[in-house]
Amino acid sequence: MPTTNTDTTAKETRPVIGWEQESPVPDGHRFNSTLHVNDGRLLFDDLDLSQILANGVQIPGLERSLPSPLEIVYLPIIRRQIDKMNNIFAEAIVEVDYDGRFYYTYASKANAAEEVIRTTLGAGAHHEMSSTVDVNIARIMIRRGLLTPDRLVVCNGFKTVGTDYAQNIIRLKQEHANVLPVVEDLAELTPLIASGKPFDVGLRQKTYGPNLTEEQMEATDSRFGLNLENIWKAADYIAAAPNLNLRLYHAMVGSQILNKDAFVDYLTPGIEVYARLRKRYPTLNIFDFGGGMPAPLTLNFQFDHHAFAVRLLQTLKETCQRYSVPVPHVMGEFGRFTTAEHGAHLFKVISVKENNSRFPWYIIDGSIMSSFPDSWCLGEHFICLPLNHLDQPFQQVRLGGITCDSDDVYPPKKSNSPLFLPVEAKDLYLGFFGIGAYQEMLGGVKGSKHCVLPEAYELLVDRAPSGEHQFQILRGQTPADVLRNLGYQPEEST
Numbered sequence: 001m002p003t004t005n006t007d008t009t010a011k012e013t014r015p016v017i018g019w020e021q022e023s024p025v026p027d028g029h030r031f032n033s034t035l036h037v038n039d040g041r042l043l044f045d046d047l048d049l050s051q052i053l054a055n056g057v058q059i060p061g062l063e064r065s066l067p068s069p070l071e072i073v074y075l076p077i078i079r080r081q082i083d084k085m086n087n088i089f090a091e092a093i094v095e096v097d098y099d100g101r102f103y104y105t106y107a108s109k110a111n112a113a114e115e116v117i118r119t120t121l122g123a124g125a126h127h128e129m130s131s132t133v134d135v136n137i138a139r140i141m142i143r144r145g146l147l148t149p150d151r152l153v154v155c156n157g158f159k160t161v162g163t164d165y166a167q168n169i170i171r172l173k174q175e176h177a178n179v180l181p182v183v184e185d186l187a188e189l190t191p192l193i194a195s196g197k198p199f200d201v202g203l204r205q206k207t208y209g210p211n212l213t214e215e216q217m218e219a220t221d222s223r224f225g226l227n228l229e230n231i232w233k234a235a236d237y238i239a240a241a242p243n244l245n246l247r248l249y250h251a252m253v254g255s256q257i258l259n260k261d262a263f264v265d266y267l268t269p270g271i272e273v274y275a276r277l278r279k280r281y282p283t284l285n286i287f288d289f290g291g292g293m294p295a296p297l298t299l300n301f302q303f304d305h306h307a308f309a310v311r312l313l314q315t316l317k318e319t320c321q322r323y324s325v326p327v328p329h330v331m332g333e334f335g336r337f338t339t340a341e342h343g344a345h346l347f348k349v350i351s352v353k354e355n356n357s358r359f360p361w362y363i364i365d366g367s368i369m370s371s372f373p374d375s376w377c378l379g380e381h382f383i384c385l386p387l388n389h390l391d392q393p394f395q396q397v398r399l400g401g402i403t404c405d406s407d408d409v410y411p412p413k414k415s416n417s418p419l420f421l422p423v424e425a426k427d428l429y430l431g432f433f434g435i436g437a438y439q440e441m442l443g444g445v446k447g448s449k450h451c452v453l454p455e456a457y458e459l460l461v462d463r464a465p466s467g468e469h470q471f472q473i474l475r476g477q478t479p480a481d482v483l484r485n486l487g488y489q490p491e492e493s494t
């Protein structure tokens, strides 16, 4: 999913995506809170990644080494992120003396894999969804006892009359009382009213980015949400409907907004509208700032989440005081923040080519563009580090994927960020980090990929309560799987 860095005030800095020197990386060096160097090898938490790929090396709990390329799905990071944000808001609530609670909601569009949803729910997150199959996922989680009755299920996305999604939400309501559809369009109210079921509903405002006045908010060109006139109309219809109850105001303003003050400023017109609505409709009691919470995709990422939370709560409190209404509970829908860092994708360098290029081409055994589509189509940067030979000299290089596509390169074509990797390229492995949100969903899971490359193996990693790693291997695609997907019959797929 697209990252729009809408930071208009911070100085232009280029993303730091790896080691930027020719000298080896000192032993013990920490790149960030998860990645550090030990004896020339890269550890992810305490997981020695190159050893997972190297033949014949024993990792306790993992019965065999795995083929490259390999996806790593590291579930403890998801729990860590949820706990971290819950703690940040708990502290901010005390600091601001804020009389409301915080709802951490996982935006499932960032990564809807079973292990991810099971982990977010297990960590106590509420659940946000955007399409009809998401409802099926929620129902599976209800049956498994993971989506418990206390959890809010927030239904965003388009769900007008006659869509499967609208019908499926109404069905879900029979199994789970806490379903909260957020209205994007007046027409979405019709199936909810017609269902006769007692729904709490939300209203999504039409705004995106820096709309610092109501006029600017109204002038926004956005396919999401309702303009002010329709917000008030929808609130009136909801009040008049015997089965609907206005509960939530949704004000998503962007994605990866790296300036905390700008983020809160963008939300401010919505906070004013919230307070005015709340005066007329006392059932309204949640302000949902949507997604957009920045997550570290690169090594020079900086965002003060605590300061953001404090400023947001202060602004809500001050605005609500001015209108003499109680402060709302606060909800965030965290997609990238929850999942970006839990995913890594490992490759082997299979060839080095000079070809008169300014920097040598290191060719890897997979595709960059189909593994991380945002790097190709949006020029997004992710961390890229060697997994071994970190104690050797480095040189500036460019990476090429194994496809025949001229866009299958890294750093992205227009990037100013240098990529350094060890000069010793024999048996060199590397990893992309920060790729756990959106990239896999955009590239597709299974199916057939660019240049008919089979999908990599996946290694799910978790921790037992006693601390040791638990592994689950998900088999990658075979050539026969790929051929079958493309319509070739089994007898032809040899």
Ligand SMILES: Cc1ncc(COP(=O)(O)O)c(C=O)c1O
Pocket (backbone or CB within 6 Å): 001, 107, 109, 110, 128, 156, 252, 254, 255, 256, 290, 291, 292, 293, 333, 334, 335, 336, 337, 437
């Ligand atoms: C309505 C809504 N909520 C939440 C999100 C998640 O955003 P993020 O991944 O930036 O947290 C999105 C992303 O597009 C969204 O559209």
